[in-house]
Every structure is written in C-alpha cells, then in structure tokens.
Amino acid sequence: MAKPFDATLKSLLEASPRDWPALAGYPAAAAEVIDADVSTISGAADKVLRIPGPPPWLMHLEFQTGPDRSLPRRVHGYNALLEDRHDLPVRSAVILLRPQADLANLTGVYERQFAEEAPYLTFRYQVIRVWQLPAAPLLEGGLGTLPLAPLCAVAAGDLPSVIERMQQRLRDQRQARELWTATYVLMGLRFHQTQIN
Numbered sequence: 366m367a368k369p370f371d372a373t374l375k376s377l378l379e380a381s382p383r384d385w386p387a388l389a390g391y392p393a394a395a396a397e398v399i400d401a402d403v404s405t406i407s408g409a410a411d412k413v414l415r416i417p418g419p420p421p422w423l424m425h426l427e428f429q430t431g432p433d434r435s436l437p438r439r440v441h442g443y444n445a446l447l448e449d450r451h452d453l454p455v456r457s458a459v460i461l462l463r464p465q466a467d468l469a470n471l472t473g474v475y476e477r478q479f480a481e482e483a484p485y486l487t488f489r490y491q492v493i494r495v496w497q498l499p500a501a502p503l504l505e506g507g508l509g510t511l512p513l514a515p516l517c518a519v520a521a522g523d524l525p526s527v528i529e530r531m532q533q534r535l536r537d538q539r540q541a542r543e544l545w546t547a548t549y550v551l552m553g554l555r556f557h558q559t560q561i562n
Contacts, residue, residue: 381509437475512548
C-alpha cells in the first residue's frame, strides 16, 4: 500500500476505532487499537482492534490500494498469528480502496488442498469494496470512516453534495482539520488533483 494512504487510514482508525466495525457490518461498539505486530514473521497486519464483546474478539483490517495475488494467503497468516498471540477469535476484513486492487482471487474464501482431495484448509474473510458502498451510511456514521465517503459509489456530479454533507457533519468538530486532511489524501485514490482542489 502506498505510504500516504496507509498512514492516513491508520491515523483515522486510531482516532476513532469504534467506527470501523460498522464499516464491516458489525455493531459500533467500544473498540481498542492493539499492537498489530506478529513478530514471528517480518511485518505486521495493517490494524487490529480488540472488541470487548461479550465474548471479546479481534477485528483485523487490511487496507489495499493495488493488486496483490498473495493477499488472501497473507490475511490468513495474520489471522492465525493474531489468534495465537492473543488467544481470541479473529475476524479479518480486506478493505479494497479502488478497483485496481480487486483481483479475481479476492472471493472471501482462501482454500488449500492437494489435487483430487477435499480442502484441508478453508479460511473465510470479508472483502469490502469501498467504491461499491453507498455513501449515505458513511456520511451518517462515525467520523472515523467519514473521509471514505467520496471514494464510495458517488458519481462525479454528486461529489459536491457529498462534500457539502461532510462540511455539515464537520462544522463544529474539533478534529475537522485532521479529517479534511485525510479526505484530501484519500481522494487522490480516485480523483485528479484539479478536481480534489
């Protein structure tokens, strides 16, 4: 993932962790960002939230802006390592931020099997294609996911009304400057600089 988008999304998640489960269709609830390091391998999962439950569970989020055939395998690996490290069930969600990241193998199911045998591994994960989401739930939802609204299924002609609704939401918010900066950066995934300006 390109660094400005990665840093922007991680910052949004850290500032408003309770808003992100709702993006994946789970009830908004108290959520705590936890260490995403899986030190048995190099690197780390993008972000991990601890949801207190009952029962408590982890939400593993992977943001993706470009194509990566290894993504289902990596998501499975992170999921298994996080479960082992924290001894909690883990739900993984891949958040595709633009169509260029969408590959045919991102089906929500990762399977491994030997030829002519039943799969010995079936791992399920959620795939969220932001450009297919309606903007309304993000415009009405938590502030942490609001900057994704312009990336949703918004026609170019409707973009001004989306920005206007965002202005209404952010008018009296103390973190408005940070959220507008995040929106500006993320809009670079879909729009030309002149249109963003």
